[in-house]
Every structure is written in structure tokens, then in C-alpha cells.
Amino acid sequence: MAADRGIPSDASDELSARFAQLTEWYGEDGFHSATWITWAEVKAVDWDEPAAKPDSRLHEYRQTPSGLRMTGKSSWSAEFAEAVGLERGDVREWPEGAEWLIGDTLYRSVTIRRRDAVTETGEWRPVWEAMEELAEQHGDENVRLVVWFDD
Template sequence: MGTDIYGAIEVRDLIGAAALDGPLDADPHNEAPWVRCMDLYPLYPGGDYQPLGCLFGIRNWNGWEPVAEGRGLPADVSEAVRKEYEHDAEIDRAIGGSTWVSWSELRALDMSVTPLARGVLEINENGSSLYHCYRVEDEWPADVVAEYGQPMVGESPITAAYGSWQHGATTLTYKRVTRNDVLGTGTGWDHVFAIMRSLAKRFGEEGVRLVVWFD
């Protein structure tokens, strides 16, 4: 059974709150509530588990150290997002795993970080848009060797070079994956990051966050 991601970008006007007349010791963090800004979809349409593992520890088959795993809904989550989550949870008992991440955290990510796995083996048949992905440690996946033979990049993943080869109409690729590969250009998360970056110019880096949950 698949896993889908739901959620929304929230903002709060810390800059505006700080500019309001009030006591000299007033904390703008206490003055500005979070407001639901926009849906995660269609910025990110889903369908790829690697970003979910990388960011939130969901379906983390490749061994990422998650950025924001299992935080739950923020204590000060906007009323609109809370109601949306509660509605989803009411109609779908599989809903859970809520968490959130700030733009300041996402902006500061080292995009060269890799997961714990030695590499990833991608199998693409007949040039389709679908890929079968395997986590690779110290041995090649037995079912891959049985179907396609010994990988041409080397007998052992420990010494094999990263690269691609053909087996008939099937392309096999052994590669090292980075955060940039799963969150960068062309992944859909580049659109999410671009919107959050733009919002941060208005609301500040600590005034933009993403709240998500899964089924």
C-alpha cells in the first residue's frame, strides 16, 4: 500500500508584529499567529518516497538521517491546518506521522549529504518513466543478479564504479544519491523551496514553515 503526503505552508507576520506599537519588551513571536498560506499540492504532487525519507523519515528505505521526523503538529499550528488534519484523520484511520519543518532549516540544508546506503541501483525498462530502485550495501540484490546477471560495473558494490549499463532494453544505473538528487531541480521540491524562499522575503526565515502528515 502506498504512502501519500498532505499538508500546507504556513506563515506568520513577525516583521509586521515587531513594527506594531506596544510595550518595549513585547515579543513579536507571541503577537503573530500562524496563518495557512497554501497547499503543498500541486507544488509537490507526491509519488516518490526518497524525499519523504530524506526530510521526514517516512518510507526511509535508503537510510537518510531525516531533517524533521515525528515532530507532530506544531503547538501553535493555524486553526485552518489543524481542522484540515483532524478532518483527514477522521475519514482515514491511516492518517498520522504529522510533522513540520521551518524554511530556515530547509534553507540551511547541506545538499551534498548522502544516505547511509552504499548506493542505489535503478532499473528502467524500455525507457519508461517508471524506475525500480534498490538499496545497495555490500552485495548486489540477489533477484537483480538472477534476472540481469552480474552488474557490469563490478562484481562487488564495494569496489564497483558508479555508472550505467544496458541489458537488452533495460537500463541499470548504480549511483550515489545526495539530498540534491531527491530535493533539487526536477523533483517538485524545488517548487516548494522556491515558494517558501519567496515568502521568507516577506515574513522572515522564521516566519515560514511546512506542516505535513501522511497516510
Template sequence: MGTDIAGGVEMRPDGPGSPWQLADVSLDALPRHYDAFGLLFGVRNHAGFEPVAPGRGLPDDAGADLLALLADGEHDHTWVTWAQLASVDWSAQAPRVDDRIHEYEMTSQGPRLVGKAGHHGRAWREVAGEHADHRGSSYPEGTEWRAADRMWRVERLTHGDVLRADPQLRALLDRMRELAERYGGDNVRLVVWFDS
């Protein structure tokens, strides 16, 4: 079973001390992107990022419209202001390699990422050996296995890799930045929770 994100963007149009209001910004388009979940909130953090805003719970002053979005069975409630997101160094690397081994198809244009997974199928096992560990973090960065038109590689992600892979997250952050330019970075926040 996978993990999905839900929540909303809140703003304080009248500044600090005023009530938070739910902005007209939907999170419905956000995909199940574990690298983004891990980097921002520490949820499904297979890539080993130092999360920006993990485990904060719901804000004590969350608005009623936001609270109305909650449902049973959610977990890992947390939040982050635009000011905190604006200070993220998008060129920084994760402190360790990704737990998932990255799989590439070798093409005439160069390697094409097929996916990342904690457990690979028979083809990878035949190359790496039956007793090979399926966790990328068990191997030095850059370790590779090749067979036919496939390559499996142990890699370390950067914060920027998350944005490049997720145009919906970029669009959400752009919208938050627009709100922050109007209301101030500490008066715009993203409040989220997860469902597994």
C-alpha cells in the same frame, strides 16, 4: 496503495509570538515523490536519508485555517521551518544505498532512468537469479546487472537528486524562501501530513 502528501505553508507576518497564518501556497501540485517524503519527513524513506524533520506531530500553535485542512485517516503529521530547510546540505549523500534497484534503458545517448522499484519483474530475475534479493541495500553500491538494452543498478542518492527529480518541490521551496526573505526564516514553516 500509495502515500500522498497534504498540508500547507504557514507564516507569522508579525514575527515571533504572533499567530501563524496560512499562506497562499498550495501543496496540490506536489507529486507522490517518496524520495522527497523520505528526505524531508522520514515517510517512505526507501532511499535511506537522514530525515530533516520526522515525526514532530502538528505544531501546538497551528493556525485555525491550517487545522481546517485536516481530514480523517491522515498520519505522520510533522513540520519544518524555512530556517531548517535553508540549512540542508543538498550535496550530501544518503547514509546508505537505496532499497530500490534503479532500472535504466541503455540508449545511444547513454543510460536513461526508467524507474526505481523494490520488486522487479521477470527480466531482472532472469539476469540476477531467482534467489537474488530484490532490495538494493542487500548489495554493495554500484552492483549492476545487464540484459539487452536494460541495466539494473544499486545506487546511493544525494539530497540534490531529490530536487532535480521534483520541479514542484523546487517551486514550493522557492516560494517559502521568498516568504522567509520578507518575514524571517523562523516565521515561515511547512506543515504536512500523509494519507495512505
């Protein structure tokens, strides 16, 4: 939806300078995938839309008296790797719904929805609240979030 737009051409001098500084310090590979999104676009997101492919992190579950409980998700588990014959660093994509019961842990390949990645009550909540407050003053199209990622 808003991937790989780069740093906005009209970004503030401070933001542009910070991005340039980080890129200089860490190189092109250190910081990547700069993009931005307006509050109007965030409001229009279909939060139930599934990802294009299953999550690269297998979801881990444990049996409890009330049923299976998710305990986490991991891109690497030594226990899982040994059980299925993966070497350290091997990356695999597993089909949706594939499961392995290893010991008392169930590993499952899951396709997440946007709302699973960016929960309403999670760490993004303060960002959405700040954007919403700014949009009330300046308009939905005039408030944007600029991000980039590191390795």
C-alpha cells in the same frame, strides 16, 4: 533533520482540523509521519548529503549511442524479480553499486543525495519559491512547511 516532529503545537486551526479529519477518515495508518521545517532550516540543508542507505527503488538504465541513460526507478519489476528469484511483495535491500544486466536494462542499487530526491527544478520548486517570498516578508524562522504522508 526534520523527521517526525508532528503537527506544530501552534498550527492554524484549519490545518489542525484538516489533519484530524483525514486521520479520522483513514485511521492512524492512513496518514503518518507529520512533520514541519522552517525556511531557515531548508536554507541550511546540505543538499549533497547522501541517504543513510541505498534507495529502495532500483535505478533502471538503458544503453544509448551516447552511453547509459537512466530511464526510471522502480520498487517492483516483474522482469527483475523473475531473473533474481523474488516473489511478489518481497522487499530487499541491495548493497550500493550492485548491478544486474537483464535483457537491455541495467538495474543498479544507488545511494541518492538529498538533491536527487528534491531537485531544484522539479515539483518542489514552487514550494521553495513561495517559502522564500514569504520569508522575505516575515523572516526565515517564521515561515514553515508542514507535511504528512499517506500510504
